[in-house]
Amino acid sequence: MSALVAQRAGVFATTPRAAATVALPDARPSGVRLGLGRPVPFAAAVGVTLLLVLWTAGSAIGFIDPRVLSAPWTVVTTGAELVADGRLGEHLTVSLTRAALGLVTGTAAGVVLALVAGLSRVGDAVLDGPIQVKRAIPSLALLPLLILWFGIGEEMKVITIALGVFVPVYLHTHNGLRAIDSRYVELAETVRLSRWQFVARVVLPGALPGFLLGLRFAVTGSMLALVVVEQVNATAGIGYMMELARTYGQTEIILVGLVVYGVLGYSADLAVRLLQRRTLAWRRTLEG
């Protein structure tokens, strides 16, 4: 789209300059423009800013009842207080630890399973079926069973997050792996790579784009699972802080929790995208 716009701009770039010297009217052939036109500056921030402005204005003129939705400045001061007395940091540490543990174990499991299923017919026959069945069952539906098996402690929470994480990692890594061009397998045979060299030099880098896509889904999935497990019998964590606030009707603390979840999810996704750009530099030259 933007390429089309740029191309049009490029094609006509000489016309106005010529018009300036020779003083001709800018007579281009008229045509219907079906493209989207010039990009909006700061497009990503526009909608969010508009919402913030509406929220602030609504709170300031009393249109929004603070019992329903606290004013933005209340959320900011509450957030500052929670940071100052160390409560937010404490809950955040607990939440982050859970999410990170779940993400790491889930990702590792997803990659290992994808490699086993992707590189051997037997592995595929044994593993792929059960994983597809698991995929059909929402992770959170397993929660009652997981609580019975692992109790209501940290173990259950991390396992629930890992279960939500491994499926997209497995799926996309497996898919990326199987999509590796068979010509590269031939090449590997002619230069006599060992199986391990083949995995390290061809399979893993070839499956990396798929893996990173899976990782992005996994990060979002880990946040979702985190929210749910933190509201089940937790005694610490952002979710617990919000649950507690609900019982006292403190919407401003709930909002602080939401903001923290939002920032966490967004920065985790940003981190993965950055990783994508760094590790897929060879592909970026194609994408420009």
Place this chain on the structure above:
Amino acid sequence: MAAHAGGLTATDAPARGAVVVRDLVRAYGERTVLDHLDLGLAPGEFVAILGRSGSGKSTLLRALAGLDHDVDGSGEVVVPDQVSVVFQDSRLLPWARVLDNVVLGLDGPQADARAAGRAALVEVGLAGRERAWPNELSGGEQQRVSLARSLVRSPRLLLADEPFGALDALTRTRMHALLRDLLTRHGPTVLMVTHDVDEAIVLADRVVVLDAGRIALERRIDLAEPRDGSDPSFARIRSELLDALGVDRKDTTA
């Protein structure tokens, strides 16, 4: 599964670098692609295989490269233990930098391998491009990297499957010169599959025309270097080969 390159060692070969193909049969289902083919290559000899599509020339090359695991067949293939393959597409790993592609799978200390890889890149005229991504190179440059990757392994036998088929005519001519130069220095036995009659005459010591999995014509090329397409004897060989290929020459300027 047929007796295979991988199952034999160089000691079975009559001489190092020699290739022996005896009574080779390869078939895809009902269709016989190679029909009791016999072919021998002397060490250091350059043989070009010509043939229409479906004549079995690529199947022969794949049999020599040991890339036909799932193809039915029988017969004997003896190749040297150090074989390199150059494909029609340069087949560089897009996620590996040029030098990493050249040294892919090289044994021994990495420092030595990389030094050899750099030297090979110098030989093909790509010094300074070690850290480039394959996608940043032109088609001709990519194929030169692929040549460097093949030569850095010091092959006794170089198998080339229409290596310059995807290049434009100018680049192709330059690649011919480069290839001849490299071969003089490294001296491997070469089997090259091509559909370009002139290319075969310019490069090869001997041209073999395949038809329906059998040898239709073998022609030794004993023209003086540099071989020139306007030379009458060059033209005579070209006509002979085109006839063997069943090409009606009124329609072609090849």
